[in-house]
Amino acid sequence: MNLLDLIGSELKNMHLNNFEKVRYIYLRTCQFFYFDARYYYVEQFNKKIYKHIINKKVDITKVDDFSVICHSYSKYILLKLINELTTANVSLQSGSHSFVKYKDDSGSVWNLDATLGDLSRIKVVLKSTGFICRESWNFNYQDILDEIDELIGYKYKEKKDYIQFLNLSSFDDLINSINILINDSKLDNFTDVLFFVKWLLNGCFCMLSDCTGMDNNYNFYNFIYDESNNDLYCLSKGTDKYGIKEISFDAGLQLSKKLHMNSRNFFNNK
Numbered sequence: 001m002n003l004l005d006l007i008g009s010e011l012k013n014m015h016l017n018n019f020e021k022v023r024y025i026y027l028r029t030c031q032f033f034y035f036d037a038r039y040y041y042v043e044q045f046n047k048k049i050y051k052h053i054i055n056k057k058v059d060i061t062k063v064d065d066f067s068v069i070c071h072s073y074s075k076y077i078l079l080k081l082i083n084e085l086t087t088a089n090v091s092l093q094s095g096s097h098s099f100v101k102y103k104d105d106s107g108s109v110w111n112l113d114a115t116l117g118d119l120s121r122i123k124v125v126l127k128s129t130g131f132i133c134r135e136s137w138n139f140n141y142q143d144i145l146d147e148i149d150e151l152i153g154y155k156y157k158e159k160k161d162y163i164q165f166l167n168l169s170s171f172d173d174l175i176n177s178i179n180i181l182i183n184d185s186k187l188d189n190f191t192d193v194l195f196f197v198k199w200l201l202n203g204c205f206c207m208l209s210d211c212t213g214m215d216n217n218y219n220f221y222n223f224i225y226d227e228s229n230n231d232l233y234c235l236s237k238g239t240d241k242y243g244i245k246e247i248s249f250d251a252g253l254q255l256s257k258k259l260h261m262n263s264r265n266f267f268n269n270k
Helices: 003-012 018-032 047-055 070-085 118-124 141-152 159-163 171-185 190-203 249-256
Strands: 089-093 099-103 109-112 131-133 208-214 220-226 231-237 242-247
Touching (some): 003 018, 018 070, 018 118, 070 089, 118 190, 131 141, 159 190, 171 242, 190 208, 190 220, 190 242, 220 249, 231 249, 242 249
Antiparallel strands (some): 099 109, 109 131, 208 220, 220 231
């Protein structure tokens, strides 16, 4: 995909100022890219893959892999697109974590930090949390973003817009209704699906704990423990899509032993 040509052609007919273009590019890239969850697991068993993820370069005119981390997204995608398509004053904030800084025409400085959640949030049309004005006096910066979002056609959803479709009769019913929302969302990678699931469950104030693992083929599994009923569920990819299924504790334990886990205390403490 030639992302530069695509977004450039979209902007040509929109007659936006620099700030509005920066916001549009930020939201649009969030719709395409997703955080590479392998980053959290592969360092211990595949140094080559880990180095590839850390040092990955992206050509915005020939994108064939949309997995990123903060460094690759900020340096090679967001910064380059803004520089190519606007005259906005942007720079790269690099280090252990990377993001883009933008100084608007009034001199206010904004952090554009999509990889801490917005890559997933924007795909399910939620309000962004990573496009932030750092000026202490500007407490109403969200109002500025809301006006721009309305102008460019980004109409974000409220939590109630999703919660209304959840069946709270039982935890099983809740999981089934979440599976329907996953399917309807068209999300197709683990990071985005996991964000959506946890965001929905947190919105229901469920008593839960969870942990995530990855196998040697880079397949991901998230174990969700319903503390109220002592039931265990597993989010994973089936034949062609992600879904959540109930799993016995023993089966979950045996599966976890084959995975690189973010926490083994989850099963040890049950």
